[in-house]
Amino acid sequence: MTVEIDLKREIDHSYKIYIDTLARLTFRRKVAIVTNPTVSGLHLDYLLERLEAPTVEIVTLPDGERYKNWESIETILDTLFEARFNRSSLLIAFGGGVIGDMTGFAASIFQRGIDFIQIPTTLLAQVDASVGGKTGINNAYGKNLIGAFHQPRAVYADPHFLETLPKREFAAGVAEIVKMAVTFDAGFFEWLESADLSKHEVLAEAVARSVRTKAKVVAQDEKERGLRAALNYGHTFGHVIENETAYTTYLHGETVAIGMVMANTLAVELGLMTSDEAERVKRLLQRYELPVTYPVKDPERFYRTFFLDKKSGDDTITFILPRHIGGVEITNSIDKAQVMDVLERFRGA
Amino acid sequence: MTVEIDLKREIDHSYKIYIDTLARLTFRRKVAIVTNPTVSGLHLDYLLERLEAPTVEIVTLPDGERYKNWESIETILDTLFEARFNRSSLLIAFGGGVIGDMTGFAASIFQRGIDFIQIPTTLLAQVDASVGGKTGINNAYGKNLIGAFHQPRAVYADPHFLETLPKREFAAGVAEIVKMAVTFDAGFFEWLESADLSKHEVLAEAVARSVRTKAKVVAQDEKERGLRAALNYGHTFGHVIENETAYTTYLHGETVAIGMVMANTLAVELGLMTSDEAERVKRLLQRYELPVTYPVKDPERFYRTFFLDKKSGDDTITFILPRHIGGVEITNSIDKAQVMDVLERFRGA
Structure with missing residues (x-):
């Protein structure tokens, strides 16, 4: 019955x-x-x-x-x-x-x-x-x-x-705003390149645009089964950095900034975004004195640490890579060799 | 904004x-x-x-x-x-x-x-x-x-x-089945009065009918904001008994059996269900050797304990009282005097 x-x-x-x-x-x-x-x-x-x-x-x-x-x-x-x-x-x-x-x-x-x-x-x-x-x-x-x-x-x-927010913490928030723009909204990114976030009303506008973009994504994928993974742009590399530095050296937003630069390097390598676009993202982050590089000591170990991330499967790594500013690709089929190439370029950076 | x-x-x-x-x-x-x-x-x-x-x-x-x-x-x-x-x-x-x-x-x-x-x-x-x-x-x-x-x-x-279920535990389950029938389904109650639950296929039928009834209620009120409260029939009194006996004397279903009999006594008192109907419910419970009375030692204290139940508000008690077999009323406006009357009748019972 x-x-x-x-x-x-x-x-x-x-x-x-x-x-x-x-x-x-x-x-x-x-x-x-x-x-x-x-x-x-x-x-x-x-x-x-x-x-x-x-x-x-x-x-x-x-x-x-x-x-x-x-x-x-x-x-x-x-x-x-x-x-x-x-x-x-x-x-x-x-x-x-x-x-x-x-x-x-x-x-x-x-x-x-x-x-x-x-x-x-x-x-x-x-x-x-x-x-x-x-x-x-x-x-x-x-x-x-x-x-x-x-x-x-x-x-x-x-x-x-x-x-009353310390400058570093403010910048860490900006990193997530930049992430949202690079991931989904080229117009927002261009606006950010010339925005003065020290003004209350400009900052409010940046928060509103960022939140609106994220809201659209979440509404389509509340329980994180597909599209929402795109919000992890910068986080795949970032989580490894947080892990290697025991969450003490960087603020979360700072590791996202570095992570975006690393993801962009991989994206350029793979012929997705142009090096010119990658440079613009880096410049915007640097304007807020965000870190944009990280000294990889042991690329092999760095690579292994990817697998500790609960977002990845047991034997694949999910990368979020910009195709261009304002659009990303979610992929778990990147060759280890190409990732290692990028990690080598950051070695002891 | x-x-x-x-x-x-x-x-x-x-x-x-x-x-x-x-x-x-x-x-x-x-x-x-x-x-x-x-x-x-x-x-x-x-x-x-x-x-x-x-x-x-x-x-x-x-x-x-x-x-x-x-x-x-x-x-x-x-x-x-x-x-x-x-x-x-x-x-x-x-x-x-x-x-x-x-x-x-x-x-x-x-x-x-x-x-x-x-x-x-x-x-x-x-x-x-x-x-x-x-x-x-x-x-x-x-x-x-x-x-x-x-x-x-x-x-x-x-x-x-x-x-392999001990007889008492089986009966405790029957108490919840009876609860479902008295609350929502007179036909189901009549069927139960003549059903032989020791037969597998009869028992399966009882489980199915019970579950179907509850499912209808839950579908209308998944988060327990209204109708679903009716499922607490027998539980208002039952919870106090569980509390007074420190959850050691009775199985949960047994306190529900006693609680239904007490709620019925109040319902008869208030002119809702007939004493004949109350008697039929009691008889069905007794067939499974379920307890149908409880020696209230201190009616005042019993009454105060109602308020510990999270289903009740700070200064009201929600009672689920049968209007007849197959239909209940959810009310929080019963006079203390009438409840005390019922508790007195169970005193030292």
């Missing part, structure tokens, strides 16, 4: 990203703000002045990627249980990508899922973590290996928070 | 429940079976004889509700990471409700979600846990407080496994 469980349904996970000065936020339910000491010290008052809710709990987690673990999730959940939060309560992720990932994951599993909103305080989180619904934590086996897809109800990207 | 993230999509979480002798299961991906020592001892060979996959890992978790915690989830996840499982790997929940809940939850968070199938080995899990997509674990604050909605890809409910 067979019983059909028919759960075909129209699901609406739509939401808005407000790129603007934070207006008044009023909620009629319990709210918990998840943040870290740095963001809290600089900006918590600014947020609290604008926030109204019957209960506001604050969960302050230690700062840094190495605290993105189950222990921190338990800290969030325990606070919610102690304060008798229920299924209609709300979480606010107030910080960078790490805070966003953890808050979203906690929201996804508290009583089988509650709402959360994001108030990203770094440029990287505003352009990248605000779209896609990826949440999660790290464990002994790697980064983001445990998690869920859980979309926020809204994102408030206030340029105000970026004023 | 506002950017719309448009994620409206048709999602298909449909799947089939096969109520039949297990046929050959062939997979071309890595598979992990999650089970416990009891089920493994009795039935693992039976499953392995029918299962074909390139890799089969076995995760054996200690038996019992008190191991339904994060530690067990980590045991599952670590096994998957050690064996280099990836996003296309598959979990099989092989056991009762506890195994199903944990396996589903682990599947929902491993690399942001992988497939799982259920092979329930208890009657309760076959009729109840097999529909609804609820997964989760317990923590210090209560039962099922951490979890996710994650639908299986298929459920294989083989009557073979029920042959």
Whole structure:
């Protein structure tokens, strides 16, 4: 005997990203703000002045990627249980990508899922973590290996928070913006080549264009089965660099910058993009003092490390290579020899 | 500036429940079976004889509700990471409700979600846990407080496994079947009154009808916002009994049986169902030697414990009361005095 469980349904996970000065936020339910000491010290008052809710709990987690673990999730959940939060309560992720990932994951599993909103305080989180619904934590086996897809109800990207952002962190965010332009939008790339991102309204425009581009991709491929892989441009090489430097030397966005330059070198080698285009990408990254090279010590080992990436299969590596500025190709059939050639050119660079 | 993230999509979480002798299961991906020592001892060979996959890992978790915690989830996840499982790997929940809940939850968070199938080995899990997509674990604050909605890809409910089921556990499953009939289907209830569930094909029919009824409810209310609350018939009182007896005296289904009788008493009191109908429900439960009464020691305390249930609001209790056999009313506006009246009637019963 067979019983059909028919759960075909129209699901609406739509939401808005407000790129603007934070207006008044009023909620009629319990709210918990998840943040870290740095963001809290600089900006918590600014947020609290604008926030109204019957209960506001604050969960302050230690700062840094190495605290993105189950222990921190338990800290969030325990606070919610102690304060008798229920299924209609709300979480606010107030910080960078790490805070966003953890808050979203906690929201996804508290009583089988509650709402959360994001108030990203770094440029990287505003352009990248605000779209896609990826949440999660790290464990002994790697980064983001445990998690869920859980979309926020809204994102408030206030340029105000970026004023206190260290220059390197700002640049790391620019790297992801450049990635989005090279991958999908030549016009956006040209606009970036002459844009002055130190101006609030120009920066807001850059964030909006970047977010809009990513949103289109995610809408077509929410669970990362095809097109969305293109967003890993710069990340295939970048992840190996992060791994070799134990996540301590570079910011994530910096390894993406280097990774894009390496991917472009391979793309030029393969006759995809022109060396002139590769040069333009490099120049744009250098304008923000982003690193564009990395001293490969052992090309063989570098190559082997590709396979630790969960995006790759057991015996193939997925490369995202520009055909030209504004268009990429996703491929897992690049000859090892050609990759080694590129790695040799970066040897001890 | 506002950017719309448009994620409206048709999602298909449909799947089939096969109520039949297990046929050959062939997979071309890595598979992990999650089970416990009891089920493994009795039935693992039976499953392995029918299962074909390139890799089969076995995760054996200690038996019992008190191991339904994060530690067990980590045991599952670590096994998957050690064996280099990836996003296309598959979990099989092989056991009762506890195994199903944990396996589903682990599947929902491993690399942001992988497939799982259920092979329930208890009657309760076959009729109840097999529909609804609820997964989760317990923590210090209560039962099922951490979890996710994650639908299986298929459920294989083989009557073979029920042959070794202790009589009390079988009856506990029957209680949930009776619940489904009283709540939604008078014809099903009448059929049950004369059905001989010791016959395989009659039992399969009962499982199928029960599962079909629940499926209709869940399809209309996957995330438990309205109608699905009706499935808690018997559980409002039952949860208090479980709490007062520290989950050690009764099986879950047994407290549901008592809870239905108590809810019926209240329903008769309120002029909803007739005392004749209440008597028929009681008689059916007694046929399976299910408990139908509970000695309430302290009605005041019993009443207060209602509010610990996460299904209730902070100061209301949601009761599911039959209007008649085959139809219930969901209400949170019952006078305390009337509930106390009923509790007094069960005092020291």
